[in-house]
Amino acid sequence: MNHFLSIRDLSREEVLHLFRLTASLKGRQKAGDRGAPLAGRSMALIFEKPSLRTRVTFEVGMAQLGGAAVHLSAQEIGIGVRESVPDIARNLSRWVDIIAARTFRHETVKTLATHATVPVINGLSDLEHPCQALADLFTLWERGMDLAGTRLAWIGDGNNVCHSLLLLAALLGTPMAVATPPGYAPQSEIQAAARALGGRLTLTTDPREALEGADVLYTDVWISMGQEAEREKRLEAFQRYQLNEHLVGFAKPGAVVMHCLPAHRGEEITDAVLDGPRSVVLDQSENRLHAQKAVILHLLGGGDV
Ligand code: CP
Ligand code: NVA
Numbered sequence: 001m002n003h004f005l006s007i008r009d010l011s012r013e014e015v016l017h018l019f020r021l022t023a024s025l026k027g028r029q030k031a032g033d034r035g036a037p038l039a040g041r042s043m044a045l046i047f048e049k050p051s052l053r054t055r056v057t058f059e060v061g062m063a064q065l066g067g068a069a070v071h072l073s074a075q076e077i078g079i080g081v082r083e084s085v086p087d088i089a090r091n092l093s094r095w096v097d098i099i100a101a102r103t104f105r106h107e108t109v110k111t112l113a114t115h116a117t118v119p120v121i122n123g124l125s126d127l128e129h130p131c132q133a134l135a136d137l138f139t140l141w142e143r144g145m146d147l148a149g150t151r152l153a154w155i156g157d158g159n160n161v162c163h164s165l166l167l168l169a170a171l172l173g174t175p176m177a178v179a180t181p182p183g184y185a186p187q188s189e190i191q192a193a194a195r196a197l198g199g200r201l202t203l204t205t206d207p208r209e210a211l212e213g214a215d216v217l218y219t220d221v222w223i224s225m226g227q228e229a230e231r232e233k234r235l236e237a238f239q240r241y242q243l244n245e246h247l248v249g250f251a252k253p254g255a256v257v258m259h260c261l262p263a264h265r266g267e268e269i270t271d272a273v274l275d276g277p278r279s280v281v282l283d284q285s286e287n288r289l290h291a292q293k294a295v296i297l298h299l300l301g302g303g304d305v
Helices: 012-030 053-064 086-095 105-116 130-142 160-172 187-198 207-211 228-237 281-299
Strands: 043-045 068-073 098-102 120-122 153-154 176-179 199-202 214-221 256-261
Touching: 012 130, 012 160, 012 281, 043 053, 043 086, 053 068, 053 098, 053 281, 086 098, 086 105, 098 105, 105 120, 120 130, 120 281, 130 160, 130 256, 130 281, 153 160, 153 207, 160 176, 160 187, 160 199, 176 207, 187 199, 199 207, 256 281
Parallel strands: 043 068, 043 098, 098 120, 153 176, 153 214, 176 199, 214 256
Antiparallel strands: none
16 A cells, blocks of 8 residues: 555555554553654645544644654645645655645545655545544444444435445445435445445435444534535435434444534434444544554554554
8 A cells, every 4th residue: 555545545454454553553552652663754734624633633643653744724835726736745745754635626635646755645535534434443343343244324425434434344344324315325436346345235315224223323414524505405405314313213222323523413413312322433533543543654664563
């Protein structure tokens, strides 16, 4: 793996290696191990959209590994306006060891990778959010769940987070049912890629059908960053897809609730479900830190477990 732009950049063996490395890094961090494998190394962090988790976990992750991160907002560097994406990639490659970028168009993060001579990580594009999926399935794996026997239900928008989860679930043999309103299904190219990886994927417009027999329930915002103009239309289309106590009742008793956050409380999920005893959202959020440290080490060739 030279870059991490998509779950498609990983093999099943690499994912399992990254899970073991993530667990080891998490354990070392909790034990107060202050090793600095990335002393003197640095990361450029480019953001075209807002972030809490991704920015903090990359910056803190680099610091914990002994390196440093430089945050660059879109306004600051004028991506594609002040300077072209290839020129930004070529310049950054002369100063830093690795680049992470959150972009609107997936094409932008791909162009960065094409022209950079250092590894590039996708910190969320309109197509995928691979760091999130990795942290999410690690969260289930560390709970001791058998991923091949765990049924995952996605309720809501077939968006970037759903895409990466579909691909990773396929790679790990996790059956996944996706319930979206008509017109909001995951992109057909992603469905085909998941099926090509052997994914056991069910698509429906009926949330109850997806929830029946599910061990894990996942939802995300109905209006992703960049879709604000579609707000009214989307709020109406997604009304039946709110993860509330009534809908959760159709899943297996004890099913785990996931959300990548930030949540729009009262829209795609209720307070009672998000804050309830089944919710593992803060474990997911915490695990972004450890999973991304594993990805960085792996890309920089220092990822021995
Ligand atoms: N889940 C996630 O990526 O959060 P941020 O948008 O806050 O980075
Ligand atoms: N689907 C959301 C995820 C945010 C982490 C978005 O793209 O805005």
